[in-house]
Amino acid sequence: MHEGQTLSIGRLARASGLGVETLRYYERRGLLAPAGRTASGYRQYRPEAVRRLRFIRRAQALGFSLDEIRELLALAEVPDGDAGRVKAITQEKIADIERRIRDLARMKASLETLAERCPGHGPTAQCPILDALAGEDDA
Amino acid sequence: MHEGQTLSIGRLARASGLGVETLRYYERRGLLAPAGRTASGYRQYRPEAVRRLRFIRRAQALGFSLDEIRELLALAEVPDGDAGRVKAITQEKIADIERRIRDLARMKASLETLAERCPGHGPTAQCPILDALAGEDDA
DNA sequence: CTTGACCCTGTAGTCGGCTACAGGGTGTAG
DNA sequence: CTACACCCTGTAGCCGACTACAGGGTCAAG
Structure with a gap:
């Protein structure tokens, strides 16, 4: 060695x-x-x-999985590989991340609505957060 | 039965x-x-x-794990449980989601910068995305 | 009285990205 | 020559939230 x-x-x-x-x-x-x-x-x-x-x-x-990275490395290895494919993978990933951000933003908005309505003290019997989770109404 | x-x-x-x-x-x-x-x-x-x-x-x-849900259910079961704890759990979750959104937003911004610079055609030899990933400069 | 749908426990597999052994062989410094 | 660090393969564990058996027992209809 x-x-x-x-x-x-x-x-x-x-x-x-x-x-x-x-x-x-x-x-x-x-x-x-x-x-x-x-x-x-x-x-x-x-x-x-x-x-x-x-x-x-x-x-x-940047958020790529090992499988995606394997494909990127394969494209990088051959100099005449398809740069369009690289861009396509990148844009798919951007779209994927945007979806995840939107999902998280929706969760955050719902949680903030609940937190605002909650006094933050007293018994859980009148807790609007728990009420919303347990309630009959759809959500 | x-x-x-x-x-x-x-x-x-x-x-x-x-x-x-x-x-x-x-x-x-x-x-x-x-x-x-x-x-x-x-x-x-x-x-x-x-x-x-x-x-x-x-x-x-809303993004709660089963362990967190177990705690919320326990609080919901006793009417005189601590509503402040419920609010605290909710706010921790909001903070957690905000962190995840920030991380994703950073990834997205980096990916968009790379995608913009990429013509989307031609050989991978001149692909700025692959260059950025492989390059010597820190990032 | 048999068929078939249901129920039980316990264990193992899935996804992704590692991480940690166990039980060996190798390479080198003192 | 003996430590000791390094290397090998192969397997199993971790996280979270399921999902899928295998190999049994039970229940209701015809």
Whole structure:
């Protein structure tokens, strides 16, 4: 080992800030394959693996799942891949996030309406929040 | 069975729109205990269980977890419970939702910036989205 | 009296993204 | 030569909220 041009899994883990188990997990998920193996079976990574892991980390921060990131990485690997596909994936993700924001905003609005009507003291018997949850009327 | 005042688990499932397995799951999670059992061990529910399940469904729609709903139900059960606690739980949930909305809004803004800069056609070699994910610069 | 719908318990699987072993083999410093 | 850190595979656990059996017992209709 330690042959200059390759990294062991432990070194790559330290270089990327991830755990060894996580790197092996990414390999199982098809996100990061080692460049090769030593005679004794140790994984060998090229220094570029650090970039690939940074790609994964950033894409995760943008809300992409590992499956989506796998597709993005595949597109990034071939220089003549379809940039339109990348944009399409990105816009699907934007739409997905917008849906989630709308759902959360609706929840928040309902909760705020309930919280406003609640005095915040006294017995639960007259609590409008619990009344609303338990009530007969549809909602 | 079928004694007018009680419901079997299957009847309660149909009355509430939930599955039988879900009701047994709620029981394990401490959200819904049957009023009793028949001699042969069948669960017997009172008609009020339908209201309780509606409470659970609505609380879920507002973003509460089953653990939180268990606490809300416990507060609703004793008429002299602390309404302030109910309001506090509600406001924690509002804050939690606000955090999630902010996180999603940040993701969305980043994705939109990237999507704008992307022509949406041509090879991935000049795709600003992939460049941004792979690049050296922090982000 | 049989059929079929219902009920019981207990366990295991699903999703996503890890994380933690157990039980081995390997590589290197002192 | 012996520690000790590192590596390997394979499996199992975690979170939350279900969902799906397997392998039984029960109940009502015909």
